[in-house]
Amino acid sequence: MSGQTVYAIASGKGGVGKTTITANLAVAIAELDYDVAIVDLDLGMANLAGWFGVTPSGSTLHTVLAGNASIADAQYDAPGGVTLIPSGTDVSSYADTDIERLDAVIPELRSSFEYVLLDTGAGISHETVRPLGLSDGVLLTTTPREPAVDNTLATIELLDRIDASITGLIVNRTRPESALPDDLLAAQTLLGTLPEDSTIATAHEQGVPFNIAHPDSAATERIRAIAEELTDTTYTSETTPLAAAGLDPDTLAAMDAVDIDDGALLIDLEDIDADLDFPDTSGSRPAGETVLDLSGESDETTRDQDSGDDSDRGGFLSRLFS
Numbered sequence: 577m578s579g580q581t582v583y584a585i586a587s588g589k590g591g592v593g594k595t596t597i598t599a600n601l602a603v604a605i606a607e608l609d610y611d612v613a614i615v616d617l618d619l620g621m622a623n624l625a626g627w628f629g630v631t632p633s634g635s636t637l638h639t640v641l642a643g644n645a646s647i648a649d650a651q652y653d654a655p656g657g658v659t660l661i662p663s664g665t666d667v668s669s670y671a672d673t674d675i676e677r678l679d680a681v682i683p684e685l686r687s688s689f690e691y692v693l694l695d696t697g698a699g700i701s702h703e704t705v706r707p708l709g710l711s712d713g714v715l716l717t718t719t720p721r722e723p724a725v726d727n728t729l730a731t732i733e734l735l736d737r738i739d740a741s742i743t744g745l746i747v748n749r750t751r752p753e754s755a756l757p758d759d760l761l762a763a764q765t766l767l768g769t770l771p772e773d774s775t776i777a778t779a780h781e782q783g784v785p786f787n788i789a790h791p792d793s794a795a796t797e798r799i800r801a802i803a804e805e806l807t808d809t810t811y812t813s814e815t816t817p818l819a820a821a822g823l824d825p826d827t828l829a830a831m832d833a834v835d836i837d838d839g840a841l842l843i844d845l846e847d848i849d850a851d852l853d854f855p856d857t858s859g860s861r862p863a864g865e866t867v868l869d870l871s872g873e874s875d876e877t878t879r880d881q882d883s884g885d886d887s888d889r890g891g892f893l894s895r896l897f898s
């Protein structure tokens with residue numbers, strides 16, 4: 577969409593789905609083969625890492641905004657091929673942050689990634705509003721229900737005042753009977769809607785983006801459509817990294833050697849007698865096992881072979897290819 581690459585996901589009311597949309601939209605954009613970074617700018621209530629089952633082991637955005645680390649130090653590989661910049665979760669590191677440093681951080685990310693998504697906190701504090709002004713466009717998120725819609729109308733006024741540009745509206749948690757908010761739709765572009773769907777909340781609890789856990793769901797289709805619109809790129813059956821690597825789902829699903837762990841496909845090479853074209857997995861991997869990171873860039877990903885229940889393996893694999 578017209579050269580915009582840095583988007584802030586914002587809302588008037590909390591709990592409407594900003595973080596859910598940030599995480600899954602990032603995966604959908606990465607599936608279209610773009611380098612995507614996501615930044616947890618909910619500094620006081622950081623939780624974006626949890627959507628990916630990632631636990632930051634070192635620097636976070638808190639450390640960066642305290643002037644104690646570079647943005648490169650706070651980047652983590654997340655399932656789906658997304659680069660995650662998490663915030664810290666302890667109050668003392670939050671107290672040391674200086675939001676003004678964001679003015680230098682966002683341009684750095686802009687030059688390193690094709691798309692950058694900023695997950696913001698709710699409300700209109702200085703800290704929440706600052707990222708909106710640094711973005712190319714705001715993806716305004718609401719539910720169809722009244723308190724959220726009223727807060728969204730107020731947020732639009734605020735965005736006008738700070739000259740932030742609104743790319744469009746995403747209405748989350750719609751039900752078949754939901755009426756979309758006319759007063760909002762009259763003034764804003766509707767980028768898309770996401771249905772109320774319990775698998776979205778379950779995937780969140782499990783730390784797997786829903787469009788990885790449920791690639792065939794209506795919600796995944798909707799979020800992919802938004803990714804297509806924002807990037808002006810079309811999804812094809814070749815777009816998923818597994819399919820792009822030439823891996824055939826039936827062959828894989830029949831293999832005892834295949835396991836899935838946290839968004840990565842683990843394959844025990846010794847059990848395979850098919851001629852498959854794997855990405856280069858040389859490096860720190862244990863002998864005999866290859867890891868296909870869904871990003872197609874598996875360098876940083878190491879996982880232990882999981883011997884857990886794999887009864888749903890075939891279904892999972894074929895869903896990855898659909």
Ligand code: ADP
Pocket residue numbers: 587589590591592593594595596597748749750770771772773774776777778780781
């Ligand atoms: P925000 O970031 O705006 O505070 P979240 O993304 O954290 O909102 O979403 C709030 C809660 O609602 C989370 O527990 C999430 O799993 C759940 N949720 C979000 N969207 C949906 C949906 N479409 N259907 C069901 N649950 C959802």
Ligand code: MG
Pocket residue numbers: 594595596618695696697
């Ligand atoms: Mg959030």
